[in-house]
Amino acid sequence: MIALLTRDLQLAFRAGGGFGLGLAFFLLAAVLVPLGVGPEGATLAKIAPGILWVGALLACLLSLDRIFALDFEDGSLDLLATSPIPLEGVVAVKALAHWLVTGLPLTLVAPVLGVLLNLPGPGYPWLVASLAAGTPALSVIGAFGAALTVGIKRGGLLLSLLVLPLYVPTLIFGAEVVRRGAMGVDVAVPILLLSGITAGALALLPFAAAAAIRVNLR
Amino acid sequence: MELVVADIAVARGGLTVLEGVSFRLSSGQALVLRGPNGVGKTTLLRTLAGLQPAVGGTVNMAPESLCYGAHADGLKAVLTVAENLRFWAAIHGVDGVDDAMAQMNLTALRDRRAANLSAGQKRRLGLARLLVTGRPIWVLDEPTVSLDAASVQLFAGVLRGHLAAGGMALIATHIDLGLDEAAVLDLSPFKAALPKVARGGGFDEAFA
Numbered sequence: 001m002i003a004l005l006t007r008d009l010q011l012a013f014r015a016g017g018g019f020g021l022g023l024a025f026f027l028l029a030a031v032l033v034p035l036g037v038g039p040e041g042a043t044l045a046k047i048a049p050g051i052l053w054v055g056a057l058l059a060c061l062l063s064l065d066r067i068f069a070l071d072f073e074d075g076s077l078d079l080l081a082t083s084p085i086p087l088e089g090v091v092a093v094k095a096l097a098h099w100l101v102t103g104l105p106l107t108l109v110a111p112v113l114g115v116l117l118n119l120p121g122p123g124y125p126w127l128v129a130s131l132a133a134g135t136p137a138l139s140v141i142g143a144f145g146a147a148l149t150v151g152i153k154r155g156g157l158l159l160s161l162l163v164l165p166l167y168v169p170t171l172i173f174g175a176e177v178v179r180r181g182a183m184g185v186d187v188a189v190p191i192l193l194l195s196g197i198t199a200g201a202l203a204l205l206p207f208a209a210a211a212a213i214r215v216n217l218r
Numbered sequence: 219m220e221l222v223v224a225d226i227a228v229a230r231g232g233l234t235v236l237e238g239v240s241f242r243l244s245s246g247q248a249l250v251l252r253g254p255n256g257v258g259k260t261t262l263l264r265t266l267a268g269l270q271p272a273v274g275g276t277v278n279m280a281p282e283s284l285c286y287g288a289h290a291d292g293l294k295a296v297l298t299v300a301e302n303l304r305f306w307a308a309i310h311g312v313d314g315v316d317d318a319m320a321q322m323n324l325t326a327l328r329d330r331r332a333a334n335l336s337a338g339q340k341r342r343l344g345l346a347r348l349l350v351t352g353r354p355i356w357v358l359d360e361p362t363v364s365l366d367a368a369s370v371q372l373f374a375g376v377l378r379g380h381l382a383a384g385g386m387a388l389i390a391t392h393i394d395l396g397l398d399e400a401a402v403l404d405l406s407p408f409k410a411a412l413p414k415v416a417r418g419g420g421f422d423e424a425f426a
Contacts, residue, residue: 075291082286
């Protein structure tokens with residue numbers, strides 16, 4: 001499993017691996033919003049949590065179709081399915097690799113973009129905390145969507161349509177954590193719900209995704 | 219150690235293509251599958267590899283003993299020859315990467331990226347992967363595609379070594395590998411009489 005994780009990270013960091021694509025998209029989106037909305041600090045502060053979360057979510061979406069599609073095309077997925085590693089483990093490892101190359105960098109870079117969007121001071125720790133708690137769910141749900149659409153030519157759009165509705169609860173509670181944190185209100189409820197969604201997705205979706213891959217490999 | 223296939227029926231795209239196929243392989247034996255295009259050789263091999271369910275019949279073998287070599291080699295273009303092999307060796311918990319490269323005449327190419335290999339060299343790398351799985355039953359789908367005559371001989375030698383070490387091989391091929399000891403099974407007589415729907419669709423398919 002460690003070999004699979006190292007290989008996926010190696011592939012992501014080498015030429016054409018797509019590392020940084022999501023991050024660059026996130027940066028651009030967050031930079032463009034103040035240009036479009038205008039320089040009023042109060043307005044920006046109000047929409048900052050939502051913009052940052054929507055940006056993170058879309059950035060995550062960009063690289064989802066690569067999770068399984070590349071391995072399917074070159075035949076590795078067939079070989080992994082017949083290898084000693086259970087397919088559920090393959091899914092979990094590939095979702096982890098996806099999170100390490102997209103979710104984690106997004107989480108780390110988000111505070112810088114918070115400054116651009118005039119996010120109020122108390123919101124910063126909660127921005128990082130909410131992204132750290134929520135982005136793993138984005139990767140796992142995305143891996144499930146990618147498993148459903150593996151083998152479909154140009155399945156990227158279908159994947160987005162399938163996955164975005166599933167991202168809604170994470171988006172709602174994630175942005176709510178930041179909003180409440182920025183206002184200095186108690187954040188316990190949304191962050192617990194957000195963590196609950198992540199824990200549930202981590203526990204259940206690898207099995208669902210593995211089942212979907214088995215069907216798609218036939 | 220043996221592979222026993224009894225009365226197996228396999229389906230492609232929901233239609234049964236082969237039925238009543240039975241054979242038995244013991245240590246050191248190879249079986250060559252022949253038959254015209256579309257008769258179901260690949261489908262049969264994928265079924266044995268566990269990638270799709272059989273429509274009927276039974277397959278008996280030790281678990282985790284089968285290694286599938288498909289049309290596609292499963293190579294990553296940005297990884298080098300050695301890195302590709304090391305990955306599959308680590309997945310199967312086996313060493314012997316250097317030995318596998320030596321056997322398939324890849325040592326000189328070890329640091330070259332798979333993207334820069336010729337089709338035949340990629341194929342040799344794909345076949346070298348078999349050596350780092352440590353599994354006794356090789357199930358190979360057209361292993362000699364894009365290999366030149368010398369490489370076919372090289373691979374036949376590797377295959378003989380595998381059989382001599384107690385391994386087994388099931389090979390779908392049109393080319394004569396020069397394996398005189400291998401039995402040949404022509405699949406044409408097992409072609410399903412009339413294509414029939416193997417399984418009603420429905421939601422249960424996902425949980426079969």
